[in-house]
Amino acid sequence: MALSLRQFETELAAAPLASPYSWPLTLAVICDVYRLAGRAPPPASLFELPGDTKEFQQQRSRRADQLGVLAHLLASTSLRDESVRALQCAAPDPAQALPAFFAAVEPLTAEMIRANAFRREELVRRWLEVVGGMVDGETPAQSQARLQQLDYRSTLSEYGRAEKAREAEAERRAKLLREAQERETAARGWRE
Amino acid sequence: MSIDAAQIALAWREALRLWDAEVTLSAPEPLETQGRADWGGSEPLAYIDLVRRQVVVNYPQLEKIGAASSLTAVYAHELGHHLHFPHTLGLAAALEVLQSQLVPGSTPLTNLFFDLQVNEAVGRTRAEELCAVYRGFACALDAPMSPLFAYYLAIYEELWGRPAGELMNAETVTLMNEKFDGWRADARMFAQTFYALTDTYLQFVYFCSRVVRYLPDPGQELGKLPFAGDVPRPDLDDYAGALEGNGAIDRALEEAAGRGWLRGGEAQDGNDPLQKLNRLSGIPGSAVLPFRSALVSRIYARLVERNLVKLPATAREAPDPFLPTTTAEWEPGDPLRSIDWTQSVLARGPLASVAPLRRELEPEPPSAEDLEGVAVEIYLDTSGSMPAPDTAVNVMTLAAQILSASALRSGGRVKGIVYSSDFEESEWMLSEESAREYLLRYSGGGTEFPFASLVENAQNRADVLRVVISDADFLANVEHGPIDYSHRPHKPLYEPLPLLLEGISRSRLFVALLSLGDRDASRANKLLAPALRLPNFRLERVSNPGQLPQAAARLAHAFWGK
Numbered sequence: 001m002a003l004s005l006r007q008f009e010t011e012l013a014a015a016p017l018a019s020p021y022s023w024p025l026t027l028a029v030i031c032d033v034y035r036l037a038g039r040a041p042p043p044a045s046l047f048e049l050p051g052d053t054k055e056f057q058q059q060r061s062r063r064a065d066q067l068g069v070l071a072h073l074l075a076s077t078s079l080r081d082e083s084v085r086a087l088q089c090a091a092p093d094p095a096q097a098l099p100a101f102f103a104a105v106e107p108l109t110a111e112m113i114r115a116n117a118f119r120r121e122e123l124v125r126r127w128l129e130v131v132g133g134m135v136d137g138e139t140p141a142q143s144q145a146r147l148q149q150l151d152y153r154s155t156l157s158e159y160g161r162a163e164k165a166r167e168a169e170a171e172r173r174a175k176l177l178r179e180a181q182e183r184e185t186a187a188r189g190w191r192e
Numbered sequence: 193m194s195i196d197a198a199q200i201a202l203a204w205r206e207a208l209r210l211w212d213a214e215v216t217l218s219a220p221e222p223l224e225t226q227g228r229a230d231w232g233g234s235e236p237l238a239y240i241d242l243v244r245r246q247v248v249v250n251y252p253q254l255e256k257i258g259a260a261s262s263l264t265a266v267y268a269h270e271l272g273h274h275l276h277f278p279h280t281l282g283l284a285a286a287l288e289v290l291q292s293q294l295v296p297g298s299t300p301l302t303n304l305f306f307d308l309q310v311n312e313a314v315g316r317t318r319a320e321e322l323c324a325v326y327r328g329f330a331c332a333l334d335a336p337m338s339p340l341f342a343y344y345l346a347i348y349e350e351l352w353g354r355p356a357g358e359l360m361n362a363e364t365v366t367l368m369n370e371k372f373d374g375w376r377a378d379a380r381m382f383a384q385t386f387y388a389l390t391d392t393y394l395q396f397v398y399f400c401s402r403v404v405r406y407l408p409d410p411g412q413e414l415g416k417l418p419f420a421g422d423v424p425r426p427d428l429d430d431y432a433g434a435l436e437g438n439g440a441i442d443r444a445l446e447e448a449a450g451r452g453w454l455r456g457g458e459a460q461d462g463n464d465p466l467q468k469l470n471r472l473s474g475i476p477g478s479a480v481l482p483f484r485s486a487l488v489s490r491i492y493a494r495l496v497e498r499n500l501v502k503l504p505a506t507a508r509e510a511p512d513p514f515l516p517t518t519t520a521e522w523e524p525g526d527p528l529r530s531i532d533w534t535q536s537v538l539a540r541g542p543l544a545s546v547a548p549l550r551r552e553l554e555p556e557p558p559s560a561e562d563l564e565g566v567a568v569e570i571y572l573d574t575s576g577s578m579p580a581p582d583t584a585v586n587v588m589t590l591a592a593q594i595l596s597a598s599a600l601r602s603g604g605r606v607k608g609i610v611y612s613s614d615f616e617e618s619e620w621m622l623s624e625e626s627a628r629e630y631l632l633r634y635s636g637g638g639t640e641f642p643f644a645s646l647v648e649n650a651q652n653r654a655d656v657l658r659v660v661i662s663d664a665d666f667l668a669n670v671e672h673g674p675i676d677y678s679h680r681p682h683k684p685l686y687e688p689l690p691l692l693l694e695g696i697s698r699s700r701l702f703v704a705l706l707s708l709g710d711r712d713a714s715r716a717n718k719l720l721a722p723a724l725r726l727p728n729f730r731l732e733r734v735s736n737p738g739q740l741p742q743a744a745a746r747l748a749h750a751f752w753g754k
Contacts, residue, residue, distance in 0.1 A: 116388035146353060149380065159381050162374030166405050170455055177297050177410050 002134035003082040005121065008073075015076035017114065021068040029071035033080055033131070034094075037087030042094035063102065065110035070127060079124060086133035097130040107153050122150040195251050195260055207267035210317065211275050216245075220267060223250040237329070239422035240270040242281070247271070257328030265314055265321035272310035273423050278302070285426035285434035287396050290441055294400040294454070297410030304344065305399050307419050312351065312387055319352040326359050329418040337364045338415030339372060339406040346379035351387070378402065393444035401453040432491055488582045489628050495585065495741075496593045496628075515553060522550035565604025566657050566700070566751070567620070569649060570595055572631060573662035575612045575639040578737070581632050587737050588661050589631060591705060591744035595659055596627040598748035607649075607656075613637035615645060639665035640674050643691035650698035657751070658699045661744070663707040663737065667719050693722055696729045703730045705744060707737040 021029070031041030047067065049060045074080040104126050112119040125147050128134065135143050148154075204220060223236070238249040247270045254260055278284040287302045295301070315322050326345055330337060337360060345359040346368075356376060357365045368375050382402050389395045408414065426434070448454050519539075522531050532551035536544040572592045581589040596606045606627045608618040612635030621627040641660070649656070660666060673688035696702040702723075708716055713733055723729045734743045 116384065118384035118388065149350065149353060150384070152384075155377050155380050155384075158374050158377035160374070162372070162378040162381075162405075165373040166378075167455075169405050173404065173407075173410070180297060180410050 001082070001085065002136040002138075003079060003124070003128065004136040005124075008077050008079060008124065009117065011077040012073065012120075015072075017069070017072050020065070020110075021071045023064055023068075026064065026067045026071040029075050030067065033074060033083045034087060034091075036080075037084045037091070039087050039091050042098060046094060046098045059106075062106075062109065066105055066108060066113070066123070069110050069113045070123060073120075073124065073127075079127070082128070082133045083131045086128070086131045090132050092130065092132050094130070101126050101130045104151070104153060107156055118150060119152060122147070122152060125150065194255065195263060199263060203263035204267055206264045207271055210264070210268045210314065211271050213271070213275050215271075215275065217271075217274070218244075218246055220247040220249050220270075223248050223253075236420075236422060237325070237418050238266050238270050240274050240424075242274065242424045245274070247274075254325075257325065257332050259321070259324040259328045262318075262321035262324045265318040266325065268314045268318065269307070269310050269322070269419060270422060272313060273306060276313070277306040277309040278423065281424065281426040281430045282433055283392070284423065285430035286438070286441065287393075288426070289431070289434045289437075290393065290396060291400055294397065295404050295407065298404075298407055299414055301400065301403065301414075302396075303420055303423050304340075304403075304417065305396055306423055308344075308347070308386065308399070309395075311348065315348070315352055323348070323352065323354065323359060325418060330360050330364075333416060335416070336367070337361075338408070338417075339368065340403060340408070340414060341417055342368050343372075343375060343379055343403065343406040344417070346376060347383050347386075350380045350383035372405065375406075378405070391440070391444060393441050394447055397444050397448040398453055401448065432494060435491055436494060488632060489625070492581070492590060492593050492628055492632065493597075493624075495590055496597045517552050519549040519551045522548045526550055565599060565602040567605050567607070567653065567655065568595065568599040569607045569609060569656050569658045570631070571609045571611065571641065571646070571658065571660040571662075573612070573639055573641075573660075573665060574610050574634045574636065575665060576636040577639070577663060577665065580634045580636060582634075586634070587740045588663075588707075589634070591661050591740040592631045592659075593628055594741055594744040595661075595748055596621075596631060597624050598752050599657075600624050600627060602752035604752075608633075609642060609645060609649075610635070611640065611642050613640055615640075615642040617645060617649075639669060641666060641669040641688070643669075643673070643686075643688045643695070646695035647691050647698075650695045654698045655700050657701050657703070658695065659703045659705055659747070661705045661740065664709070664712040664715075666704065666706055667708070667712060667716055670719055689722065693726070696723055696726050699728060701728050701730065702726075703732055703747065705732045705740065705747065706734075707740055708733050709735065 027044060027047060030047075034041040047063075049056055049063060074083065105123055108119055108123060113123050114120075125135065125143065128143075129147075134140070135146075138146070200220065208215070223238075236248075236250060237253055238247065240247050247267060249263075249266060249270075251260075254263070254266065259266075278287075284302050284306070287305065288300050291298070291301055311322055326348065330341070330345065342360055342364050346356070348354070349356060349359055372378075382398075386395060386398055386402075389398060414420070445454070516532075519532055519535050522536075530550045530552065531548045533544065533548065535551060536548040539549060540547055570592045573588055574586075578586045578588050580586070592608070596608070599606050600622065601624070605620045605622055607620050608627065608630045610616050610618075610631065610633045614635065614637070616633060618627075618630045621630060639662070641662070646658070650658070670688050670692060673684040673686055675682050676685045704720070704723075706716065713735075716731060716733065717724070720729075720731060724731060732743055732747060734740055
């Protein structure tokens with residue numbers, strides 16, 4: 001049975017995240033999904049980020065947050081059942097699927113996932129890609145189209161262009177407003 | 193195919209079920225049964241009249257755009273406005289005021305904003321029907337689609353997971369791509385951010401910050417949009433409340449600035465309700481000036497209430513108007529009951545029905561014996577040192593309003609003497625509203641206290657409390673008096689101090705409520721020394737003009753607080 005997004009949201013609403021998951025607990029919850037499906041869990045090295053620079057530390061912290069939320073979703077909703085079911089049928093190679101997953105969800109923060117249903121849906125769909133799961137009522141093509149629509153990373157890059165243009169247009173609008181105000185003031189002075 | 197009664201009844205039931213609401217609303221009416229004045233002359237697809245709680249739908253137009261099967265969604269959309277978005281017109285007014293701060297010079301966008309909220313809820317189950325309405329409307333446009341409408345439709349395409357460009361034609365997409373770089377990603381980001389926000393004010397700030405890019409130049413119309421104007425406009429009280437602002441709006445602005453949605457300057461704004469009013473461009477109705485004046489009056493009324501230390505009593509009930517006054521032309525928009533048909537027929541003959549005459553009624557003023565309270569004359573300085581009261585809060589005007597409201601509530605009467613280079617004097621006023629309106633007069637010229645008028649008034653009535661509200665200019669007036677410029681060297685026209693002393697001695701009490709700096713304080717003591725020796729003179733000094741309303745409130749409390 002595929003994952004029902006509506007049921008998923010209902011289950012999640014009933015199980016709010018009380019405190020962040022620790023790193024060992026996060027890994028344990030994710031690896032348990034593989035174990036329940038009778039598969040060997042991915043090696044811990046696949047989840048780790050090497051390096052000690054400030055940038056790496058930030059990335060590591062963000063990944064810990066993202067996976068912490070994912071662990072919560074797995075532990076408290078039917079996402080785990082669908083993941084287990086999918087892994088039992090066919091298990092994509094985690095060595096390939098997980099890095100792609102991390103790259104795709106890289107810009108998502110834990111707060112975004114918690115507060116924004118679209119970002120949450122994106123994370124869930126990306127995870128279903130990792131385990132080969134499906135969304136209820138959708139063909140693979142529809143799921144792919146929806147995922148493209150939800151792709152925050154690509155939206156962000158295109159959105160950057162919109163933001164740049166917005167700045168220039170805002171300047172232009174402010175100038176027009178100033179001119180209109182000046183015209184109005186001049187006209188009022190003449191009337192008075 | 194035409195929509196029949198059975199379809200209407202079924203769609204109406206389903207729309208009510210969609211909102212899971214038990215509301216007592218009459219069944220929807222077709223547009224053609226409504227008068228043109230009722231829907232503002234344009235041809236709406238549907239609207240809800242919140243006064244009559246009546247949904248009205250333009251069935252022929254719905255059929256023309258090929259969306260007859262979307263009837264349930266259309267009803268549900270209108271019901272959504274009634275039940276949740278905006279829920280109260282006070283919120284609509286607050287958002288309009290906020291918009292004037294964020295997007296000055298634009299026509300109100302609140303209807304569009306509420307439509308986004310309603311359609312998300314309706315679209316959870318009836319997105320296809322709403323798409324049919326928008327698609328049909330877009331096809332029926334007789335002019336190129338506006339960028340705002342295209343962006344707006346793209347948001348729905350993203351929200352409902354429709355293919356890009358499904359709700360608009362290819363030319364529009366091409367034009368948008370050429371003119372607005374990254375607009376599609378903008379719409380996608382909007383849909384995925386806007387609906388995740390839980391605070392309405394924050395949603396609105398975000399909405400304004402995004403759509404501003406697609407708006408026409410300041411002063412131009414938005415262009416045709418379906419469901420535009422289907423929410424009624426707020427009334428005077430809604431606007432007056434909204435202009436005061438509230439903490440939730442400030443928090444939303446702060447958060448929006450923190451998220452980078454606002455450019456510098458939009459979030460920082462004074463809390464002066466009059467300055468907000470000046471920016472408000474979408475005041476409803478054709479009678480903008482009377483509406484604005486009434487609104488200014490309401491703002492001061494609220495400020496007076498806030499500044500009164502203790503309300504002596506509730507406002508006196510205005511007597512019912514019954515004294516007939518002269519007639520004037522009746523104009524569309526005037527109350528029908530104000531038409532004097534007898535006089536209209538006598539004056540106009542057969543043309544009476546085409547051009548009737550209106551006769552206003554006035555209340556009979558109560559006789560002096562019926563009044564228990566004290567009579568107060570307020571001499572209000574309206575020189576250019578203070579702002580015009582309808583552009584920013586004029587604290588002198590506000591102080592006068594506080595005194596006037598307090599006196600009237602204690603059963604007294606008020607006369608206003610508004611002076612600058614010249615002066616105007618009112619009749620004795622008994623209602624708060626007339627006093628408030630009179631004291632909102634402003635000249636903005638020099639300052640010449642009307643000593644002659646003071647003496648004349650004092651000679652006519654001695655049992656009057658006289659209050660002058662001014663600043664150091666009053667001292668200059670007492671020192672030099674009006675100057676006769678026709679002679680060289682210039683000479684004062686008369687000695688003002690004796691006139692002032694006569695005015696004081698013939699008053700029940702004379703209070704000079706003056707804003708004086710420290711240097712002027714000692715000058716006042718010296719200049720007004722003869723007056724200070726009189727038992728019925730009081731000098732109330734505040735060190736800056738902002739303290740005048742509080743000082744007026746303290747005075748009012750001392751006079752009428754018990």
